[in-house]
Every structure is written in structure tokens, then in C-alpha cells.
Amino acid sequence: MLVFSLIGVALLIGLARLLGFARRGGLVDAGLAERLAVDALPGFRPCDVAVSRDGAGALVAGRDGRVALVRPLGDRFVVRPLAHPLVARAGAVLRVRPDEMMFPETALDLGEGAASLWAARL
Amino acid sequence: MIDQLVTIDPVAIAIPAFVALIIIELLAVRLGWHGDYDWRDTGTSLVMGLGSTIAGAVVGGAVAGIAIFVWQHRLFDVPLTWWSLALCFVLDDLGYYVFHRSAHRVRWFWASHVIHHSSQHYNLSTALRQTWTGAFSLGFIFRLPLLLIGFPPALVIFCGGVNLIYQFWIHTELVGRMPRWFEAVMNTPSHHRAHHGTNPRYLDRNFAGVFIIWDRMFGTFEAERADDPPRYGIIRNLATFNPLWVAVHEWLGIARDLAGARSLKAAWAAIAAPPGTLSGETADMLRASWQADAGVAAPTRNQAGAAVPAE
Numbered sequence: 001m002l003v004f005s006l007i008g009v010a011l012l013i014g015l016a017r018l019l020g021f022a023r024r025g026g027l028v029d030a031g032l033a034e035r036l037a038v039d040a041l042p043g044f045r046p047c048d049v050a051v052s053r054d055g056a057g058a059l060v061a062g063r064d065g066r067v068a069l070v071r072p073l074g075d076r077f078v079v080r081p082l083a084h085p086l087v088a089r090a091g092a093v094l095r096v097r098p099d100e101m102m103f104p105e106t107a108l109d110l111g112e113g114a115a116s117l118w119a120a121r122l
Numbered sequence: 123m124i125d126q127l128v129t130i131d132p133v134a135i136a137i138p139a140f141v142a143l144i145i146i147e148l149l150a151v152r153l154g155w156h157g158d159y160d161w162r163d164t165g166t167s168l169v170m171g172l173g174s175t176i177a178g179a180v181v182g183g184a185v186a187g188i189a190i191f192v193w194q195h196r197l198f199d200v201p202l203t204w205w206s207l208a209l210c211f212v213l214d215d216l217g218y219y220v221f222h223r224s225a226h227r228v229r230w231f232w233a234s235h236v237i238h239h240s241s242q243h244y245n246l247s248t249a250l251r252q253t254w255t256g257a258f259s260l261g262f263i264f265r266l267p268l269l270l271i272g273f274p275p276a277l278v279i280f281c282g283g284v285n286l287i288y289q290f291w292i293h294t295e296l297v298g299r300m301p302r303w304f305e306a307v308m309n310t311p312s313h314h315r316a317h318h319g320t321n322p323r324y325l326d327r328n329f330a331g332v333f334i335i336w337d338r339m340f341g342t343f344e345a346e347r348a349d350d351p352p353r354y355g356i357i358r359n360l361a362t363f364n365p366l367w368v369a370v371h372e373w374l375g376i377a378r379d380l381a382g383a384r385s386l387k388a389a390w391a392a393i394a395a396p397p398g399t400l401s402g403e404t405a406d407m408l409r410a411s412w413q414a415d416a417g418v419a420a421p422t423r424n425q426a427g428a429a430v431p432a433e
């Protein structure tokens with residue numbers, strides 16, 4: 001019975017993929033990053049945003065000093081306010097990881113100047 | 123007749139229909155009907171559903187033992203008849219409403235129920251995204267009163283199964299609105315889409331299983347609005363499709379907050395307060411913040427039913 005169930009699950013997953021439900025949510029639009037942060041964080045008023053050049057994510061600063069990380073997950077996105085994140089910069093790339101289990105590191109290609117600026121901000 | 127009927131496992135019979143309907147929904151969405159899928163999200167939902175079935179089988183004997191023990195101390199002898207079947211179904215659905223409301227208002231129960239809400243999609247596969255820790259969270263206690271009254275265990279289990287089957291089809295965006303009379307009495311895709319919404323307006327609303335009348339009666343009804351389409355998921359959407367993390371993340375959150383608690387009050391809040399209490403993000407707080415920001419007045423019970431139609 002368990003084997004049939006496993007086969008059924010695999011077939012449905014395969015069918016979903018075969019039918020093209022396999023989009024990747026790229027984040028290249030600053031306006032979208034701001035809207036996602038506003039939707040996810042009540043009271044959040046964005047005042048600045050930096051979007052990774054490869055669509056890997058974005059940082060959105062709020063007027064209240066909070067900074068939110070927005071990153072794709074499948075064809076959707078996840079948003080986290082960054083409190084005590086792990087931050088590392090290597091040239092133009094800023095690596096950010098919220099202080100949360102199972103939240104993957106996000107490598108943001110922001111350009112050297114912006115990466116430096118946002119690293120100081122975090 | 124009834125005694126034969128209640129020996130049937132309706133969920134087992136329905137599983138092929140579940141699979142067929144998911145395939146139909148996948149094809150319909152592919153052809154342009156309203157809705158969306160992501161194979162990774164669907165995979166997580168289906169694995170959670172399979173795991174939930176396995177977990178249920180593992181602990182089913184113990185739960186059945188508790189159920190029979192309670193029934194042996196019943197207050198009345200309720201016969202197996204058509205009227206007792208109907209009465210049991212309605213009372214079981216009321217019990218489901220109480221369970222479901224508790225599952226959103228008490229973090230201990232939420233730690234188990236959050237799994238079902240952890241998808242950012244809303245489709246028939248989401249219906250199968252079920253907990254692995256339902257028995258651990260003691261969710262079954264909400265069905266014990268029926269046994270204590272005297273409804274036979276087989277009847278209670280049968281009604282619970284039918285209730286579960288009903289709730290499958292309402293997890294879809296393919297269906298807009300049902301006829302007005304149906305929307306007034308029954309839980310529908312529209313009502314349940316609102317329930318899965320993280321928009322402040324929809325938080326902790328529409329707890330119904332089969333009959334939406336319980337929400338209308340107890341002041342927790344919120345109609346889906348076209349000008350505020352539901353954003354599905356949870357307040358802090360998970361950053362992974364890993365089923366194991368989906369299954370245990372809130373339990374680990376409770377453990378972390380318990381370990382950091384500096385008082386009994388804080389420990390109690392970590393376990394039994396509404397989800398989000400410690401971070402200042404309960405449904406009530408978020409709704410109040412949104413209402414203050416948007417200048418929205420708290421809806422009265424009458425206004426809650428007078429929303430803009432979704433379609």
C-alpha cells in the first residue's frame with residue numbers, strides 16, 4: 001500500500017513538473033521587492049531598496065530603520081526582517097543570512113558601492 | 123444498514139478521487155483556468171499528506187484505545203440510526219470548529235496545524251498538506267465529547283472521515299462563488315480561501331469545516347473580497363520545501379522560546395498563548411495595526427457579511 005502511495009505521489013509531482021509548473025521566481029523589480037516587504041511586514045514603509053543583479057533577492061530598508069530580506073522560493077518569495085543577520089561582503093557580493101534555522105544564505109550581487117553601503121547598514 | 127455504512131472508511135474510498143481531481147485541476151490550470159501550482163510545493167504537500175497517513179496509522183491504536191475508554195464511560199446510549207448519524211455529523215462539525223479555532227489561537231495546537239497553512243499556494247494538493255504530529259498535539263480530544271455523550275466510536279470516526287472529505291474540494295481557486303444559498307450555509311472555496319489568507323483582514327477567520335454557519339454564529343466570519351485577494355501562507359513563510367522542517371519548525375520554535383523563558387508566565391505564553399504573542403505579531407495585533415494604518419473600522423458582525431463579491 002505504501003509503495004502504491006509513493007508511486008502515486010511521485011507521478012503527481014512529475015505531472016506537475018511536466019506541465020510546466022516549475023517557474024523560478026526571479027526578483028529583478030525593485031517595486032515588487034518593496035510590495036512584497038510591505039505585504040509581509042505590517043507597518044513597513046520602504047524608503048530604499050537594493051536588488052541583486054541576478055535576481056537572487058533584494059534588501060528593502062524601512063523608514064523605521066528595519067531592513068527586510070526578500071528572496072525567491074520556488075515561484076513565490078519569502079520575506080524576513082533582518083535582526084542580527086550574518087553578513088559577509090566579498091567585492092560586489094553581499095552574503096546575508098537571517099538568524100533563523102533552515103533559512104539559506106542569500107548571495108546578493110549589488111555592485112561594490114551598494115554592497116558596501118548595505119553591509120554597513122546591516 | 124447504518125451499522126454497515128459506518129464500518130466503511132470513507133477517506134480510503136475517496137483517495138482515488140482526490141488523485142483524479144488533482145490531475146483535473148492541474149490540467150485545467152494549465153489550460154488557463156484560475157489557480158496555480160509549483161511542483162516543489164506540491165511535492166511537499168503530498169509528502170506531508172503521506173507522512174500524516176503513516177503517523178496516523180502508527181498512533182491510531184492508542185487514540186482508538188482512548189476513544190473506546192471514554193465511550194465506555196458514556197452518559198447515554200445513542201443508537202445507530204439515520205437521525206443519530208445526522209446529529210453526530212452536525213455536532214462533529216461543531217467540534218471541528220472548536221478544534222480549528224483552538225488550532226489557530228493556542229500555539230500548542232498551532233504547532234501541529236501550521237503545516238496545513240505553510241504553502242503559499244492554494245490548490246487541491248494543499249488540502250493534503252497535513253500534520254505529522256496531530257496525535258502528539260492532542261487534537262483528538264476535541265472529538266471525545268461526542269463519545270462521552272454516547273455516540274458510537276464507529277459513527278464518530280465515520281462522520282470525521284466525511285468531514286475531512288468535504289474539506290478537500292474547497293481547496294481550489296478554480297471555483298469562484300457557489301450559489302448564494304450554498305455560500306450562506308456551507309463552507310466553500312471562497313470562504314476557505316479567505317481562511318488561508320495572511321492579509322490582516324482574513325487572519326483567524328472562517329474556521330468552519332463543513333457548515334459556515336458556526337463562523338456566522340460566533341462572529342468569526344469574513345467574506346472573501348475582490349479588492350483584497352488572499353495572499354496564502356503564514357506570517358513568516360518558510361524558506362524551504364524540506365518536509366521535515368515543515369513538520370517540526372513550530373515545535374522547535376516552542377522549544378527555543380521555552381528554553382529562553384525567564385518566568386512561568388513567559389513559558390506559558392510560549393506554549394499556550396496565541397501564535398505570535400512573544401514576537402508581538404498575533405492575528406489580533408496585526409489586524410489592529412492594519413486597521414490603524416488603513417483607517418479601517420473594526421467590522422461588526424453584520425458588516426462582515428456585506429463585503430464586495432469576489433466575482
